[in-house]
Amino acid sequence: TRALTDATGLSTSSLYAAFGSKAGLFEETVRTYTAPYRDIYTRAVGLDSIAAVIESILTDSVLEFTAPSETHPGCFVSSAVTNDSADTLDAAQYISELHRGNERTLLTRIEHAIDAGELPVETSAHAIVGYVQAVWHGLSVQSRNAVPRHALISTAKLAASSIVEYCRTES
Numbered sequence: 189t190r191a192l193t194d195a196t197g198l199s200t201s202s203l204y205a206a207f208g209s210k211a212g213l214f215e216e217t218v219r220t221y222t223a224p225y226r227d228i229y230t231r232a233v234g235l236d237s238i239a240a241v242i243e244s245i246l247t248d249s250v251l252e253f254t255a256p257s258e259t260h261p262g263c264f265v266s267s268a269v270t271n272d273s274a275d276t277l278d279a280a281q282y283i284s285e286l287h288r289g290n291e292r293t294l295l296t297r298i299e300h301a302i303d304a305g306e307l308p309v310e311t312s313a314h315a316i317v318g319y320v321q322a323v324w325h326g327l328s329v330q331s332r333n334a335v336p337r338h339a340l341i342s343t344a345k346l347a348a349s350s351i352v353e354y355c356r357t358e359s
Contacts, residue, residue: 215282222286224252229290233297238306239352241297242320246344249324253331254340291317307355316351323347 193200207213232244298313327340 218282222283225249226286226290228252229293233293238298238301239348241294241301242316242351243345243348245294245320246323246327246348247341250327250331250337250340250344253328254337287321291321294320311355316355319347319351 193203196203198206204210204213207216228248229245232241232248235241235244295313295317298307298311298316301307302309302311302313323344327344330340330343331337
């Protein structure tokens with residue numbers, strides 16, 4: 189809050205009043221901060237292959253997680269959820285809804301890949317979504333723990349190729 193009040197010249201009380209409360213300011217921050225993650229999923233599902241979709245989601249998310257600290261101070265999404273308090277409960281719910289929305293977006297695209305014959309009929313779209321989300325959250329936490337970007341990108345690419353290869357061998 190101090191950096192924000194210094195940058196805006198507003199007092200803490202004026203800043204909170206502009207957003208209705210401290211929680212209101214936090215929630216607006218979360219909404220603004222999370223928009224790029226929704227956009228990553230939305231852009232990715234438009235790609236031609238499911239392999240490209242999954243790799244794009246994971247690698248583009250790593251690029252977002254590891255953006256320079258002066259413009260992007262770590263993964264706020266994971267931080268907000270893991271450091272939940274009474275003041276941030278609505279923000280945590282919003283983040284949960286964002287994740288569910290991203291999961292639905294990916295699920296629809298995977299189901300399309302199954303229907304189109306790109307993935308075997310026996311493929312569990314829900315299992316793939318769960319795996320992608322588990323990897324996504326792991327990459328987020330690792331980025332907060334200062335794992336280098338190149339290592340996270342390698343992990344993301346390995347996970348993406350592993351998922352697609354697993355689906356192909358299960359048929």
